[in-house]
Amino acid sequence: xxxxxxxxxxxxxxxxxxxxxxxxxAFYLLALMGIVLTIWTxxxxxxxxxxxxxxxxxxxxxxxxxxxxxILTEGIDLSLGPVLGLxxxxxxxxxxxxxxLPAAVAAAIGIGGALGLLNGSLVAVxxxxxxxxxxxxxxxxxxxxxxLTRGDSVVQLPAYYRWFNDGVFLAIPVPIWATAAAFxxxxxxxxxxxxxxxxxxxxxxREALKLAGTRVAAYHIGVYVYAGVLxxxxxxxxxxxMNAAHPTIGVGLEFDAIAAVILGGTSFEKGNGxxxxxxxxxxxxxxxxxxxxxxxxGTEWQVACVGVVIITAVGIDSIRALNS
Amino acid sequence: xxxxxxPLPAGxxxxxxxxxxxxxxxxxxxxxxxxxxxxxxxxxLSWGNFANVMRQASVQFLMAAGxxxxxxxxxxDLALGAILGLAACLSASLMSQGxxxxxxxxxxxxxxxxxxxNGLLVTFGRIPPFIAxxxxxxxxxxxxxxxxxxxxIYGLPAGFRFIGTGFVLGIPVPVIIAAIVxxxxxxxxxxxxxxxxxxxxxxNPGAARLSGMPVRTRLAFVxxxxxxxxxxxxxxxxxxxxxxxxxxxxxxxxxxxxxxxLGGTSLFGGVGxxxxxxxxxxxLALVLNGMxxxxxxxxxxxxxxxxIILVSVLADQVGGSKLVxxxx
Numbered sequence: 001x002x003x004x005x006x007x008x009x010x011x012x013x014x015x016x017x018x019x020x021x022x023x024x025x026a027f028y029l030l031a032l033m034g035i036v037l038t039i040w041t042x043x044x045x046x047x048x049x050x051x052x053x054x055x056x057x058x059x060x061x062x063x064x065x066x067x068x069x070x071i072l073t074e075g076i077d078l079s080l081g082p083v084l085g086l087x088x089x090x091x092x093x094x095x096x097x098x099x100x101l102p103a104a105v106a107a108a109i110g111i112g113g114a115l116g117l118l119n120g121s122l123v124a125v126x127x128x129x130x131x132x133x134x135x136x137x138x139x140x141x142x143x144x145x146x147x148l149t150r151g152d153s154v155v156q157l158p159a160y161y162r163w164f165n166d167g168v169f170l171a172i173p174v175p176i177w178a179t180a181a182a183f184x185x186x187x188x189x190x191x192x193x194x195x196x197x198x199x200x201x202x203x204x205x206r207e208a209l210k211l212a213g214t215r216v217a218a219y220h221i222g223v224y225v226y227a228g229v230l231x232x233x234x235x236x237x238x239x240x241x242m243n244a245a246h247p248t249i250g251v252g253l254e255f256d257a258i259a260a261v262i263l264g265g266t267s268f269e270k271g272n273g274x275x276x277x278x279x280x281x282x283x284x285x286x287x288x289x290x291x292x293x294x295x296x297x298g299t300e301w302q303v304a305c306v307g308v309v310i311i312t313a314v315g316i317d318s319i320r321a322l323n324s
Numbered sequence: 325x326x327x328x329x330x331p332l333p334a335g336x337x338x339x340x341x342x343x344x345x346x347x348x349x350x351x352x353x354x355x356x357x358x359x360x361x362x363x364x365x366x367x368x369l370s371w372g373n374f375a376n377v378m379r380q381a382s383v384q385f386l387m388a389a390g391x392x393x394x395x396x397x398x399x400x401d402l403a404l405g406a407i408l409g410l411a412a413c414l415s416a417s418l419m420s421q422g423x424x425x426x427x428x429x430x431x432x433x434x435x436x437x438x439x440x441x442n443g444l445l446v447t448f449g450r451i452p453p454f455i456a457x458x459x460x461x462x463x464x465x466x467x468x469x470x471x472x473x474x475x476x477i478y479g480l481p482a483g484f485r486f487i488g489t490g491f492v493l494g495i496p497v498p499v500i501i502a503a504i505v506x507x508x509x510x511x512x513x514x515x516x517x518x519x520x521x522x523x524x525x526x527x528n529p530g531a532a533r534l535s536g537m538p539v540r541t542r543l544a545f546v547x548x549x550x551x552x553x554x555x556x557x558x559x560x561x562x563x564x565x566x567x568x569x570x571x572x573x574x575x576x577x578x579x580x581x582x583x584x585x586l587g588g589t590s591l592f593g594g595v596g597x598x599x600x601x602x603x604x605x606x607x608l609a610l611v612l613n614g615m616x617x618x619x620x621x622x623x624x625x626x627x628x629x630x631x632i633i634l635v636s637v638l639a640d641q642v643g644g645s646k647l648v649x650x651x652x
Binding site: 076078122126127133135136137138139144146252255258262268298299301302304305306307308311314318319 | 578624630633
């Protein structure tokens with residue numbers, strides 16, 4: 001050890017440089033987008049637009065937090081987009097039909113949790129590959145949401161429903177509170193509890209857990225349930241912002257969430273990463289979309305751009321893993 | 325059977341047991357579907373409907389054929405629907421302007437290019453297949469929308485439409501095309517070194533690499549082939565529906581994966597084959613035909629596909645391991 005520490009190359013390496021080499025891609029993307037957009041478009045660095053970005057990013061961040069835990073277990077949840085659509089549709093239909101708000105909220109959270117339970121059980125107990133399981137529930141959630149509304153939007157939501165997006169508490173908008181609460185809760189779960197330690201362990205070395213005789217199936221299922229519940233919560237904000245619930249409202253969101261997680265430095269292998277990076281990753285994706293909007297790039301190109309960004313990010317990640 | 329009395333090595337016994345379970349359960353599924361539909365719908369047992377089912381199964385098979393080979397290597401191609409859509413749009417646009425040959429070439433070129441890109445990302449880019457192809461899904465999807473700008477192209481040349489709607493000796497042309505592709509891929513998988521390499525890579529990638537096999541090149545080839553077949557399937561699809569829009573490939577991914585799963589090819593790689601996918605395509609076509617005849621809303625379709633994927637993979641996993649448990 002002491003010999004290695006004395007190595008001239010190691011001595012000269014400054015802390016800043018080490019950080020710069022290890023920092024997740026999201027930092028660089030965010031910095032780059034920030035500089036380019038501030039110079040290029042006068043509308044970007046204004047309080048109104050930045051608030052707009054923060055509000056837009058709230059939904060993505062909450063979903064991405066759940067996705068981070070799933071990816072830390074070497075899994076993936078492709079169903080979160082349609083699950084968000086289904087939860088939004090279910091809650092809106094109940095509210096429009098006259099049920100009290102708490103019942104609608106509970107039902108949506110129950111649906112998100114139940115689909116997470118299905119995903120988690122098939123992955124953790126039956127041992128099926130996560131992407132195929134969640135692709136199956138993708139179709140199921142999408143179908144149920146479309147059947148419930150017969151392909152239409154749920155409109156004429158009661159005025160109080162908009163509180164989820166428009167409400168302000170202590171001068172801070174409700175979506176920001178929700179994001180902060182989701183982050184704090186996930187932080188405590190991930191870094192302060194047994195659940196969190198098992199999340200890292202399931203991704204890091206499942207064989208060792210098995211050999212040690214640790215029963216982790218319940219925790220593994222819990223990860224997918226937690227992602228589903230967070231997605232249900234995000235669906236309220238999304239529906240309130242649109243002032244309508246459409247079954248395809250969440251399609252593609254799972255993709256942005258995966259991009260946010262990967263850009264935030266969480267790796268697909270061996271349980272490396274964490275949720276702090278995911279926040280930056282979600283901001284980077286949000287600013288990228290917002291910037292492309294401001295620059296007048298159409299939605300179609302935006303979709304292709306995020307596709308390129310995600311592949312590049314994972315590619316750089318795997319090259320780094322090779323070098324270290 | 326205990327391990328001592330069984331003359332077969334455990335690996336082979338497992339493969340045979342898996343195969344027996346897959347074949348029996350699929351035959352059972354087909355007979356249940358046929359009997360139920362014959363009872364529930366008077367139109368089901370007619371020659372016209374049978375040709376319909378076979379044509380649908382053929383198109384279904386063409387879309388899932390390349391995917392089967394990718395899955396055999398232990399990979400996945402989530403981009404195939406989007407690639408098919410992009411190829412269909414470019415090709416239909418060229419054909420409607422009168423460039424038939426260029427149109428056909430464009431579809432194949434788009435498929436080959438996108439498939440090769442997938443292959444390079446997965447092998448030399450070291451990106452997990454489901455991420456690389458998921459990114460490619462959105463790239464192809466976005467490009468399709470950019471190219472079409474929300475328009476729909478109608479009316480393709482009548483001669484070209486023959487490959488989707490024509491008949492030869494009373495047999496629908498797509499069925500003949502699917503049979504040729506099935507035969508070619510079956511020979512490739514079971515009669516060539518490449519085919520053995522595909523099973524070896526899927527069964528045990530580490531051992532394949534250590535045995536000196538050019539794993540990366542073979543894998544890149546498999547993804548390129550899958551892309552090429554998607555481009556080819558795009559031609560049959562547009563010839564059949566006589567139109568193309570940017571959303572044409574959107575709902576094709578789930579059915580394609582469902583077909584492969586129904587065919588009994590293991591998603592962990594190395595087990596299964598192209599003949600299974602043909603059986604899977606027939607089952608899927610029967611299900612779709614039944615939904616159609618019984619007047620089930622199309623809204624249910626993606627849910628049914630999702631359920632089929634979950635049930636067939638779960639059944640193979642549980643059913644297969646039960647049989648393995650008995651034999652050891």
